[in-house]
Amino acid sequence: MEKFTSLTAVAAPLIRANVDTDAIIPSREMKAVSKTGLAEGLFAGWRYTEIGGREPNPDFVLNRPGHAGARILLGGENFGCGSSREHAVWALAEYGFRAVIAPSFSPIFYGNCVRNGIVPVKLPAEAIASLAAAVERNPAGTPLTVDLVRQKVTSPGGPDHDFPIEAEARDMLLEGLDAIDLTLKQRAEIEGFHARDRAARPWIYL
Amino acid sequence: MDHIVDTFPGRGDDTRMPGGRAFITETREAARAAGIHLFDVRDADQGIVHVISPELGIVLPGATVVCPDSHTCTQGAMGAFAWGIGSTEAEHALATGTLRVNRPKTMRVRFEGRLGKGVTAKDLALALIGRHGSVGGNGYAVEFAGSAVRALEVEARLTLCNMATEFSAVTGFIAPDDRTFAYLEGRRFAPKAADWDAAVASWRSLASDEGAMFDRELVLAVNEFTPMVTWGTSPQHSVPVTAAVPALEASGTTREAWERALSYMGLEPGRPLAGLPIDAAFIGSCTNSRISDLRRAAAILEGCKVAPGVKAICVPGSMSVKRQAEAEGLDEVFRRAGFEWRESGCSMCFFAGGESFGRQERVISSTNRNFESRQGPETRTHLASPETVAASAVAGCIADVRELMD
Numbered sequence: 042m043e044k045f046t047s048l049t050a051v052a053a054p055l056i057r058a059n060v061d062t063d064a065i066i067p068s069r070e071m072k073a074v075s076k077t078g079l080a081e082g083l084f085a086g087w088r089y090t091e092i093g094g095r096e097p098n099p100d101f102v103l104n105r106p107g108h109a110g111a112r113i114l115l116g117g118e119n120f121g122c123g124s125s126r127e128h129a130v131w132a133l134a135e136y137g138f139r140a141v142i143a144p145s146f147s148p149i150f151y152g153n154c155v156r157n158g159i160v161p162v163k164l165p166a167e168a169i170a171s172l173a174a175a176v177e178r179n180p181a182g183t184p185l186t187v188d189l190v191r192q193k194v195t196s197p198g199g200p201d202h203d204f205p206i207e208a209e210a211r212d213m214l215l216e217g218l219d220a221i222d223l224t225l226k227q228r229a230e231i232e233g234f235h236a237r238d239r240a241a242r243p244w245i246y247l
Numbered sequence: 248m249d250h251i252v253d254t255f256p257g258r259g260d261d262t263r264m265p266g267g268r269a270f271i272t273e274t275r276e277a278a279r280a281a282g283i284h285l286f287d288v289r290d291a292d293q294g295i296v297h298v299i300s301p302e303l304g305i306v307l308p309g310a311t312v313v314c315p316d317s318h319t320c321t322q323g324a325m326g327a328f329a330w331g332i333g334s335t336e337a338e339h340a341l342a343t344g345t346l347r348v349n350r351p352k353t354m355r356v357r358f359e360g361r362l363g364k365g366v367t368a369k370d371l372a373l374a375l376i377g378r379h380g381s382v383g384g385n386g387y388a389v390e391f392a393g394s395a396v397r398a399l400e401v402e403a404r405l406t407l408c409n410m411a412t413e414f415s416a417v418t419g420f421i422a423p424d425d426r427t428f429a430y431l432e433g434r435r436f437a438p439k440a441a442d443w444d445a446a447v448a449s450w451r452s453l454a455s456d457e458g459a460m461f462d463r464e465l466v467l468a469v470n471e472f473t474p475m476v477t478w479g480t481s482p483q484h485s486v487p488v489t490a491a492v493p494a495l496e497a498s499g500t501t502r503e504a505w506e507r508a509l510s511y512m513g514l515e516p517g518r519p520l521a522g523l524p525i526d527a528a529f530i531g532s533c534t535n536s537r538i539s540d541l542r543r544a545a546a547i548l549e550g551c552k553v554a555p556g557v558k559a560i561c562v563p564g565s566m567s568v569k570r571q572a573e574a575e576g577l578d579e580v581f582r583r584a585g586f587e588w589r590e591s592g593c594s595m596c597f598f599a600g601g602e603s604f605g606r607q608e609r610v611i612s613s614t615n616r617n618f619e620s621r622q623g624p625e626t627r628t629h630l631a632s633p634e635t636v637a638a639s640a641v642a643g644c645i646a647d648v649r650e651l652m653d
């Protein structure tokens with residue numbers, strides 16, 4: 042996984058509550074059992090004028106010229122709710138997003154972000170609204186910075202915003218660590234637990 | 248598999264879903280290679296994962312269960328710690344037999360009192376999310392408790408826990424009790440003989456201690472609850488079926504979300520929900536497709552006909568539910584009323600099998616999500632209990648099921 046320390050990039054505000062994973066990547070856009078080929082289907086229901094079509098909807102934020110190359114997404118409450126499909130995060134990553142800033146996230150989506158090198162940044166709704174307003178006024182001239190080392194979001198001329206993130210999630214993102222390798226360092230303890238548990242609760246094991 | 252298979256009678260590996268056949272055959276191959284038990288398309292026990300897992304006694308009290316599906320919380324109703332994960336986490340679980348998780352905060356939601364006529368576990372879930380919001384449970388593992396929950400049958404408890412994810416909770420669960428044990432006894436993968444006795448003894452110790460402290464506690468008095476229905480595009484947009492589409496101030500949401508939901512749903516504030524014409528009615532999904540759900544819906548449909556022009560579909564949650572329903576003659580009740588009677592699967596809960604409702608069609612549905620385009624492009628979904636769906640199918644418009652009950 043690609044490491045993340047700090048990123049300064051164009052942002053795209055999509056401040057709607059309850060943006061669900063099916064809106065992020067509609068199931069009809071998930072053509073194969075695959076993690077790739079999903080960027081085109083990202084937000085397809087909003088991004089194109091027709092269901093299944095490819096004619097860009099000029100009103101949608103990612104199609105507006107100033108937001109070309111956006112790598113930071115500003116979202117609303119309960120971002121990534123709905124189905125657990127990880128394709129939503131894969132599609133965001135493939136499109137180029139490396140950070141999503143929202144007041145709250147669905148827990149599954151949050152975990153999926155961390156495992157795929159996208160920083161989920163929790164900020165108060167008012168802070169996001171003011172960042173979004175600044176970005177909207179001049180998208181290309183207002184790149185945001187997400188600094189994972191200092192846990193800060195900054196914008197040119199704006200105040201700094203501190204954000205919380207659990208230590209383990211932060212380490213995984215900073216180091217680009219694979220969770221499986223990390224866990225298997227404790228293989229002996231895991232096997233010990235399973236042996237004891239199997240003796241105590243044999244009915245749990247099929 | 249449940250998400251991909253076709254639910255038309257006579258189905259095979261082909262589905263209308265792009266890549267569906269490849270998904271099914273590749274999953275079959277991969278399961279065989281890895282020695283994983285697959286409930287395949289033609290298996291007698293095939294069905295929606297959260298229906299068949301309890302039904303076969305795979306999920307047990309005290310078990311830790313993960314599945315790459317957000318409604319895994321359903322299975323918490325058996326007294327298990329069960330939650331949905333993404334595919335990368337599923338890979339981790341398979342590779343290591345563990346997951347890395349942070350301990351969630353704890354919340355207890357107590358439903359106290361007795362449920363009135365026509366009020367079900369589905370209405371409890373919709374009322375909770377309506378009052379406390381679709382992010383009300385964010386970060387919490389939620390125990391559902393209280394006299395109304397104790398009185399629920401196991402299948403109804405599964406319905407309640409099913410929607411913990413719509414409350415944004417990590418999971419929902421219910422302390423296992425004699426009803427849980429009676430439900431599990433003798434099921435295919437449940438413990439047998441001496442193991443059974445030891446298991447029950449251990450399960451009795453699982454309930455939260457008297458006086459246990461939770462990070463948050465909510466109490467809802469249920470005596471006055473009514474059947475619920477949603478008006479918008481989030482499960483928190485729920486109101487009593489006797490109510491009207493709320494004005495902004497009463498909608499519990501922001502102006503932007505309220506306006507967007509109303510325009511998507513084609514509704515005006517002040518419009519009573521009862522009487523709103525529908526195009527389709529759907530009974531199915533891991534929320535409400537178990538045998539008790541179908542029995543209650545059939546009791547409403549007995550001797551009635553679906554209103555002209557309404558497309559009505561019933562999809563049993565598993566092949567075993569389907570067989571049981573057929574043995575009881577419920578399939579005939581559904582068919583005679585004008586419902587299609589399908590093979591089991593997720594079906595039009597979310598265009599599984601590549602099938603969907605039409606553009607701007609108004610659907611009353613026993614499922615769990617009324618998000619934009621969930622059941623089809625621009626389809627307008629109203630969530631409700633299976634009996635409310637049945638009553639509405641007959642009326643041709645959203646209906647208060649209590650008017651059809653004696």
Ligand code: SF4
Binds near residue numbers: 295593596614
């Ligand atoms: S029935 Fe619907 S909600 Fe349940 S698992 Fe299937 S698609 Fe998901």
